[in-house]
Amino acid sequence: xxxxxxxxxxxxxxxxxxxxxxxxxxxxxxxxxxxxxxxxxxxxxxxxxxxxxxxxxxxxxxxxxxxxxxxxxxxxxxxxxxxxxxxxxxxxxxxxxxxxxxxxxxxxxxxxxxxxxxxxxxxxxxxxxxxxxxxxxxxxxxxxxxxxxxxxxxxxxxxxxxxxxxxxxxxxxxxxxxxxxxxxxxxxxxxxxxxxxxxxxxxxxxxxxxxxxxxxxxxxxxxxxxxxxxxxxxxxxxxxxxxxxxxxxxxxxxxxxxxxxxxxxxxxxxxxxxxxxxxxx
Amino acid sequence: xxxxxxxxxxxxxxxxxxxxxxxxxxxxxxxxxxxxxxxxxxxxxxxxxxxxxxxxxxxxxxxxxxxxxxxxxxxxxxxxxxxxxxxxxxxxxxxxxxxxxxxxxxxxxxxxxxxxxxxxxxxxxxxxxxxxxxxxxxxxxxxxxxxxxxxxxxxxxxxxxxxxxxxxxxxxxxxxxxxxxxxxxxxxxxx
Numbered sequence: 258x259x260x261x262x263x264x265x266x267x268x269x270x271x272x273x274x275x276x277x278x279x280x281x282x283x284x285x286x287x288x289x290x291x292x293x294x295x296x297x298x299x300x301x302x303x304x305x306x307x308x309x310x311x312x313x314x315x316x317x318x319x320x321x322x323x324x325x326x327x328x329x330x331x332x333x334x335x336x337x338x339x340x341x342x343x344x345x346x347x348x349x350x351x352x353x354x355x356x357x358x359x360x361x362x363x364x365x366x367x368x369x370x371x372x373x374x375x376x377x378x379x380x381x382x383x384x385x386x387x388x389x390x391x392x393x394x395x396x397x398x399x400x401x402x403x404x405x406x407x408x409x410x411x412x413x414x415x416x417x418x419x420x421x422x423x424x425x426x427x428x429x430x431x432x433x434x435x436x437x438x439x440x441x442x443x444x445x446x447x448x449x450x451x452x453x454x455x456x457x458x459x460x461x462x463x464x465x466x467x468x469x470x471x472x473x474x475x476x477x478x479x480x481x482x483x484x485x486x487x488x489x490x491x492x493x494x495x496x497x498x499x500x501x502x503x504x505x506x507x508x509x510x511x512x513x514x515x516x517x518x519x520x521x522x523x524x525x526x527x528x529x530x531x532x533x534x535x536x537x538x
Numbered sequence: 539x540x541x542x543x544x545x546x547x548x549x550x551x552x553x554x555x556x557x558x559x560x561x562x563x564x565x566x567x568x569x570x571x572x573x574x575x576x577x578x579x580x581x582x583x584x585x586x587x588x589x590x591x592x593x594x595x596x597x598x599x600x601x602x603x604x605x606x607x608x609x610x611x612x613x614x615x616x617x618x619x620x621x622x623x624x625x626x627x628x629x630x631x632x633x634x635x636x637x638x639x640x641x642x643x644x645x646x647x648x649x650x651x652x653x654x655x656x657x658x659x660x661x662x663x664x665x666x667x668x669x670x671x672x673x674x675x676x677x678x679x680x681x682x683x684x685x686x687x688x689x690x691x692x693x694x695x696x697x698x699x700x701x702x703x704x705x706x707x708x709x710x711x712x713x714x715x716x717x718x719x720x721x722x723x724x725x726x727x728x729x
Binding site: 298301305309312315316319322323326327363364366375377406409426427434438440441491492494495497498500502528530 | 574615616641642663668712715
């Protein structure tokens with residue numbers, strides 16, 4: 258018996274996730290910011306972190322967006338290969354869910370139809386959809402509503418293999434330093450290493466889906482994440498770039514195979530308002 | 539670090555008295571404008587048309603708020619990243635604008651224009667949109683309504699909290715603040 262799932266359920270889930278993500282800080286991010294308040298020694302950095310805590314509390318209690326940039330709706334799907342989707346077009350249902358969530362939730366519509374003609378689509382669609390087919394008969398949906406300020410500070414470089422970890426490390430730390438206050442630190446830093454030009458960017462983005470601060474399962478890469486976090490927090494950028502010890506909350510690295518000529522590295526920068534939700538249907 | 543409570547419009551003397559690192563609380567009328575509105579304002583000026591507001595002593599806030607819920611004056615309204623306005627800012631300062639509010643680094647042309655025109659660049663806390671909206675009592679679209687969230691709005695604010703990043707004397711709080719906290723063996727030094 259093949260399991261069936263109506264696409265309207267997916268639209269409903271997406272609509273509520275984009276609203277909820279913008280109103281309520283997820284526990285992993287809230288815990289990381291609370292730890293930052295304990296670790297930060299700069300008075301002005303402290304003051305910023307206190308404001309962010311007050312802001313998060315207000316957003317949740319009044320059910321309003323914590324940040325006015327309510328983001329680009331990124332929807333990551335893991336579709337079980339034994340699942341049968343019924344009732345219409347899957348992607349259309351997701352766009353419908355995003356449009357409804359942004360409308361009913363009083364979220365900002367920030368998506369333009371064309372990069373140069375620049376006309377607002379009016380409902381924050383299209384959602385940006387990423388699909389993987391996996392074993393099983395479930396649908397796992399992860400939603401990130403990602404602001405533009407941090408995304409703009411992201412970088413990708415095709416390093417020569419001779420650059421090695423030292424070259425990759427330098428590129429990542431320099432990218433975070435250049436982002437500074439523009440990207441709303443303390444940041445979550447998503448890093449992709451390996452793959453090719455496009456895969457490495459996706460790795461960096463998917464690294465942001467991991468709960469904040471959960472280490473890479475491979476101890477060697479987990480140690481590199483810690484090393485990067487230490488280096489980044491030496492920069493002195495601090496909360497909102499005003500100077501301090503906590504520039505990043507976490508660094509997550511994802512890796513994959515690559516060609517003998519290549520050492521691709523991508524850094525996807527995420528702001529402190531790291532808004533993400535997930536559900537399994 | 540001093541604390542200033544200012545009511546708009548801002549006088550040249552008030553602007554020059556602000557130093558980088560100072561807290562500046564603004565009360566009165568400020569105007570919103572982001573990328574698209576700046577592009578239009580500069581085009582208007584080039585075509586000989588007036589700005590949608592009197593620029594003398596004016597304050598511009600780089601923000602695109604969320605739609606207000608029923609009963610709200612304005613939705614969430616934190617600052618957007620300022621460098622995207624760098625191309626237009628010297629023109630606005632030459633028109634008499636005395637303060638701009640955003641977040642993030644400014645380029646050398648903007649820093650020079652702040653000194654030449656006796657104006658300041660202020661930062662509000664990025665990502666604190668719900669909290670900052672509480673200091674905004676009224677919001678009305680006054681130009682370019684077709685731009686939606688990017689339209690020019692007249693905001694009535696009360697003690698709107700900012701910190702001065704770049705002052706009219708070349709001071710830079712991002713540089714000074716970060717130099718104070720950077721570790722000696724950091725891979726990159728503050729710019």
